[in-house]
Amino acid sequence: MNAPIVILGSGLAGVSVARELRKLDKQVPLVIVTADDGGFYSKPSLSNALAVGKSAAQLALTPMAQLATQLNASVIHAHTRAERILPEGHALETGSGRITYGKLVLALGAQPIRLPLQGEGAAAVLSVNHLNDYAVFREQLEGKRRVAILGAGLIGCEFANDLRVAGVDVAVYDLASQPLGRLLPARAAAFFRARLEAAGVRFHFDTSIEAIALSSQGDGGSSSYRLVDKHGNTHTADLVLSAVGLKPATALAQAAGLNTARGIVVDKLLRTSAPDIYALGDCAEVEGLVLPFVMPIMQAARALAKTLSGAAGGEVAVDYPAMPVVVKTPACQAVVCPPPAGAAGTWREEVGPAGVRALFVGAGGKPLGFSLVGEAVKEKQALAAQMPAWL
Ligand SMILES: Cc1cc2nc3c(=O)[nH]c(=O)nc-3n(C[C@H](O)[C@H](O)[C@H](O)COP(=O)(O)OP(=O)(O)OC[C@H]3O[C@@H](n4cnc5c(N)ncnc54)[C@H](O)[C@@H]3O)c2cc1C
Structure with a gap:
């Protein structure tokens, strides 16, 4: 059997790349190693679960056994922490032994500061x-x-x-x-x-x-x-x-000699500095961008799945269109779409009785980003279509 694709982490990033991979290749051996119980849940629901009357148990969407079946995963090693990555041996040392990989995906998330x-x-x-x-x-x-x-x-x-x-x-x-x-x-x-x-x-x-x-x-x-x-x-x-922020989980990669900065450094192809090791999600810094949100993770998962499956005949670059984030505060609807990193410009705010429409404009009045609060959120789609890509 070929050495499997090993995914480290079973959060949104790890599970999404596995799901996208299975859409393209039903057979390639796939192993998931995760420090948690291997079940899937929607992390964004954690900050509005009280309002929708859900307990922690009710937020658990897919138990591990069901996920393993859905993903046709050869194994999900739950409650198993990767302790060391050995890039030269294409192997991992974990709490339950050594695992070799053909390709390794780091989807390790981030830790609260x-x-x-x-x-x-x-x-x-x-x-x-x-x-x-x-x-x-x-x-x-x-x-x-x-x-x-x-x-x-x-x-x-x-x-x-x-x-x-x-x-x-x-x-x-x-x-x-x-x-x-x-x-x-x-x-x-x-x-x-x-x-x-x-x-x-x-x-x-x-x-x-x-x-x-x-x-x-x-x-x-x-x-x-x-x-x-x-x-x-x-x-x-x-x-x-x-709730003062998160720090990408870089320690494992750093100890293995991979390049790290704010996150695990990857290029547009989601490649780390070591052969056959990729990273995405909250742990990754993609071309200088750390974007700990659902939409960028989904973009990355789709691109990486194409690379891992070979479906596109080569490695596939991730692209990041502008991706507005909805703030889940029912007391005041809000949507934010920051300008591309480092973009120069100024905010222009239009304040109305029921909301504020704020555009971040660059040279020549070109809109580069926006923030909408209150009733102004209804402009989200129209404005998003005018924004420049983030990557
Ligand atoms: C409360 C909250 C609300 C949010 N709301 C939104 C929202 O509304 N919209 C939005 O776009 N984004 C939102 N986000 C952000 C979004 O949920 C995250 O960006 C995303 O879930 C991160 O997924 P991940 O897989 O990268 O990381 P994680 O979900 O943290 O997964 C990391 C995985 O790595 C495993 N792991 C770590 N270390 C090891 C190790 N050494 N060995 C083995 N396994 C390991 C963990 O067990 C885990 O399975 C929210 C985040 C939070 C915290």
């Missing part, structure tokens, strides 16, 4: 980047009234809105002076903020939480926390959720 917080409550801060994390979050949320969220980016705002829908008191802290700081220009951000505040979210901007002390221990073993911000103000919460 941990803030350097002081205080005995710091260790209790939760992050949600996996279904298992979500199960813990929901378990700990049981009976709690006040949640503090560190970070007012996309994930922080989505969780804030979701928790409000469930009647939880939510305070969000961020160093920036507005929500979605990297995605919305000022007036769009002000509109978005006002809508979320009207829904009951309390924002604390231009600050950061520096220490978390354990405030009390209730009869049922429940704790509450005293958060101290950088101005010395104190705040109280029953649970603290960190």
Whole structure:
């Protein structure tokens, strides 16, 4: 038997490349190695599951056995961590032995960034980047009234809105002076903020939480926390959720001598610096771009599947058209489509009573990116068609 295609990781990136590959080649031996249970779930649902009334168990879409059948995978090694990649031997060392590969796909995802917080409550801060994390979050949320969220980016705002829908008191802290700081220009951000505040979210901007002390221990073993911000103000919460960003998982690749920067460095063909090793998804930096979103992952999975199957007679480059991201905040609809990396231009915002349409325009008034909030989101399709490709 030929050495198999081995996919490391069973998140959206790993599973999508396997699914796309099977559309093109039903037989090539395929092995998936994953640190988690090998089941498939939709990660974006984690930040709006309360609003739609779903538990962690209900978010698990495809159990491992079913996925293995769907993918005609020779094996899915679940709960198996890859410990070392040996590029010269075309092999992996894992917790359950050595696995050789013909081609290796790194779909290792990213890890939540941990803030350097002081205080005995710091260790209790939760992050949600996996279904298992979500199960813990929901378990700990049981009976709690006040949640503090560190970070007012996309994930922080989505969780804030979701928790409000469930009647939880939510305070969000961020160093920036507005929500979605990297995605919305000022007036769009002000509109978005006002809508979320009207829904009951309390924002604390231009600050950061520096220490978390354990405030009390209730009869049922429940704790509450005293958060101290950088101005010395104190705040109280029953649970603290960190949503300050993710760091691509580069350690395994780096230890194997592969080029890494912000992510595992790959070219447009999704090739790493080592022969027969490819990378995609949250762990990858594609031609300088780290795009931890569903649509770019799907683009990459389709291109890589063609390469792996040989269906196109050679390696296939990924292309990234402009791909707007919908922010899942029912209190204020929002869609963001950032300009291509490094593009020069300015924001032009049109503020209306029911929304803000913001265009990022470059030389000669050429639209390069956009942000839409409120009713302006209905322009998403029309504007997306005018945007330049990201890659
Ligand atoms: C709460 C939340 C909401 C989101 N909402 C949206 C949204 O609305 N729209 C959007 O476009 N994007 C959204 N995203 C981003 C999107 O979900 C991710 O970009 C995508 O799911 C990442 O998939 P991945 O496969 O690259 O990584 P992951 O899903 O993290 O998968 C990584 C895999 O690698 C495995 N692994 C890691 N290390 C090892 C090892 N050493 N050995 C073996 N296996 C290993 C893990 O077990 C896992 O199976 C959201 C993200 C979050 C966290």
